[in-house]
């Protein structure tokens with residue numbers, strides 16, 4: 001038993017050291033802030049057959065919500081990678097904003113919540129385009 | 135020379151742990167120096183390594199009872215007496231264990247109940263040596279270990295089976311890297327390699343459900359699941375629907391929770407069986423994506439692109 005505890009502690013220290021090294025190395029994939037072009041390219045991977053209508057990009061450039069007919073395609077950065085999901089457009093419009101982020105609830109245990117940064121100049125839902133809210 | 139047929143003389147995985155640490159450090163440093171292709175993201179790395187650590191704990195909790203079943207079968211019902219010291223016995227178990235692994239791995243991808251346990255190994259969007267250690271916590275519960283019992287029934291000593299399983303796991307470690315592009319041609323023909331296993335970890339529709347090999351790629355070639363890596367289409371790693379965060383509990387349990395939720399909504403025995411043992415993504419009305427539907431749509435797009443070489447979506 002003692003041996004196992006020591007082994008576990010040793011492994012935990014090794015894990016911490018490797019994670020620290022990975023952080024120090026700074027070799028993630030580059031993820032510059034999104035622009036419309038990048039949003040289209042990234043969403044085309046998971047939604048190749050969808051027509052992308054209105055593109056809204058999060059205030060920090062780390063996510064996007066795009067209308068595609070009755071659906072909202074959501075793109076969200078996780079570390080140096082991307083996560084996509086789609087929800088009803090109405091549900092996306094109705095999503096609450098807390099702590100400067102629009103909080104999207106998904107009925108999916110693999111990604112129950114995604115949140116994207118909003119700001120005064122970049123509010124959600126997008127303003128000034130009444131068509132969007134219709 | 136004598137070898138204990140019950141208690142393994144050594145555990146290949148335990149012996150390999152220092153090698154794991156040294157090679158991960160090496161891959162990160164070489165990646166940092168730009169000598170090899172290697173991407174690490176600290177939180178992703180932490181998740182992979184903690185899953186590995188957790189799996190050794192989960193494994194240890196169940197290993198005893200699982201070993202007892204194997205020992206009981208071997209002691210009471212074995213068909214042959216296979217000496218652990220014979221070279222041919224090791225040669226035989228090398229092939230038989232590897233074939234067992236192929237079928238385990240194929241079921242683990244093609245049937246949701248077993249996918250729920252194996253999915254975590256594929257949940258990283260990275261492909262590096264740390265990803266190799268992203269191992270399941272729920273394999274014992276999923277019961278995939280049952281597939282190795284026939285080896286004990288044939289008469290292979292339980293310790294021998296355990297050692298060979300360990301050797302296979304250690305072999306599969308080094309192939310989780312982008313640092314190696316291709317091994318020599320003869321090696322790629324026979325063995326599982328970084329290139330073959332990159333395809334296995336890819337979420338590109340064309341690469342789904344391929345290359346289930348453990349050590350030898352010959353099983354995929356034999357049973358029609360081999361897909362070579364195409365230089366023109368680099369693999370994108372992870373799940374068809376990637377996880378929304380780095381929470382290790384989500385990594386370990388999300389698909390089990392999904393199964394539970396689906397079962398609550400099941401309205402017939404057919405639904406129950408489909409949700410449990412259908413392909414991942416199965417739904418009563420077919421509204422969700424499965425590998426088969428994703429591949430079919432990819433093929434349609436390919437055909438359309440060939441018919442009309444310049445539509446806007448031709449590249450994907």
Ligand SMILES: [Zn+2]
Pocket residue numbers: 239243252255256334
């Ligand atoms: Zn797999």
Ligand SMILES: [Zn+2]
Pocket residue numbers: 255266310331335
């Ligand atoms: Zn793997």
